[in-house]
Amino acid sequence: MKDLLYYQDVMLREFDAHIISKETDEFGRHYVVLSNTAFYPTGGGQPHDTGTLNGIEVIDVEKVGVEIRHYMQGHALELEGFVHGTLNWPRRFDHMQQHAGQHILTAAFVELFDAQTVSFHLGSEHVTIDIAIDTLTEQQLTAAEIRANEIILENRPIETTWITENELSDFNLRKEVAVTGDIRLVIIPDYDYNGCGGTHPTSTGQVNAIKILGTEKMKGNVRVSFVCGQRVLNELAMRKRVLGDVARQLSVPEVDAATALAKILSAQKHTEKALVAAKEELLTYEAKALVSSSSGLVAAAFQQRTMQDLQKLARTIVSEQEDMVTLLVSESEGKLQFVAARGKHVSKSMKAIAEKALPLINGKGGGSDQMVQGGGECIISKEDLLEAMQNV
Structure with a gap:
């Protein structure tokens, strides 16, 4: 070990040696074993060297038993006699x-x-x-x-x-x-x-x-x-590039980027809270409008409404109108979703509605007697699904 070139002179970048053997391992990889080498094999947490032998790429170096195997890219079997090795010095x-x-x-x-x-x-x-x-x-x-x-x-x-x-x-x-x-x-x-x-x-x-x-x-x-x-x-x-890009987008000097970003994130959180509150208020108004135009049953079909919106809208309606049933359907991103809910003074189970709706859309869902939800494929229109749910 102590006679290996990479131990004798760690700064050695090029060397000459002769080939001891040329083989192919069990994975079909060609390698050569040299009389001595400056190529460091993988070991001790340090990766192997790369470089060339007579211009042919060395892509891996491993110590197997007493051999140091130089795995070659291409026609390693063409190497004969003495070879000249050159390390990829920046990597080493x-x-x-x-x-x-x-x-x-x-x-x-x-x-x-x-x-x-x-x-x-x-x-x-x-x-x-x-x-x-x-x-x-x-x-x-x-x-x-x-x-x-x-x-x-x-x-x-x-x-x-x-x-x-x-x-x-x-x-x-x-x-x-x-x-x-x-x-x-x-x-x-x-x-x-x-x-x-x-x-x-x-x-x-x-x-x-x-x-x-x-x-x-x-x-x-x-x-x-x-x-x-x-x-x-x-x-x-790398960090300079990233920080510079952030500072440019914020229109502030780099030294002020963190403070400016913190202000924007704080403002965003306040805006998000305000939007949530406004959305809740709009859902309340929408629920009242649907109730005012219905008698005993609220049935409505929407476009691009989320399941969360449907659920909140249904809960708002039946919490304020305890003798009412609400059936809501939405088509969103190529899928149909529905919610069915009842007020606490209604005895009819909503599970029966889900059992009717889910097979019509190859859907999945669940819930309780008070409220069910589900979603599936757009193989019928949202209007047809809503009509089927009303006929249960």
Whole structure:
């Protein structure tokens, strides 16, 4: 392991090696095994490298047993003898920045709050660590972020060394290592000592910056999302675009966007409440108008009325006219809906009306003796459905 090119020189971007074997796995994917490689395989929370071998794309790299398999796009079997490998360097360096940033931020949580990281994931946009702690306050997050960026600004070296199990006691490791045999340590002197098989830059300054984005509860731990290096600038650019767009739509400076938006949302809530009250009042007037033109039975068909409107209208009618029955039908968005309700001085069950109406529209519904509702297909007109309900 210690002789692999990505461990010998983490900054190596190109290399030469000869092909040991060319195979196809059980999924039909072509891969080659090289005499040595600078391509890092997926492992330890860090994704694999990509790049090319003699111009042919390397799309995946996996360690299977003692082999490091380079999965190729296209005609991998054409490769012969010595090959020239070229890494997708922006991807590799991004992974190095994120992984080193994780070490630095994790160590900050340990140093400040004695809170260990129990898992780590390097995603394509964000990085997450799960911290073994019940809660993290905004003040704690800020303190950890400040401490991590102090370590970056100091541009401390990031060193690696290989040791044996017998030598573990010579180092103040952040956590116990899970491997045996040769053990690789990644060290930021006087700050963090950790067993790790990933790739990292040679100094903390190359991480550039760390920015915590948010937290969430995760199985008794706190998951912290963050970005490092170029991803900080990408995140800032994205948020700048969004904030700028919001500010333009609100016609205010960006610094005033949050206040302006809060005012608009507050006004919207008041408007919505006023609209609900006005709608309730209109339904009351509509109910009185329907009652005034009817005797014992209110039957009406509507267009584009919601089930909620029909129900409120029916309740208003029968609550004010306790000896009345109301039958309401609406055609809305290609469906027929109905409500049937009775006043408390009426003995007739509304279930009988639903039993008549539902088969006519291939519908579903339910309710009680006092009130039923249902909906179905527009296979008859709303007027025909209303007439059928009146004839029960």
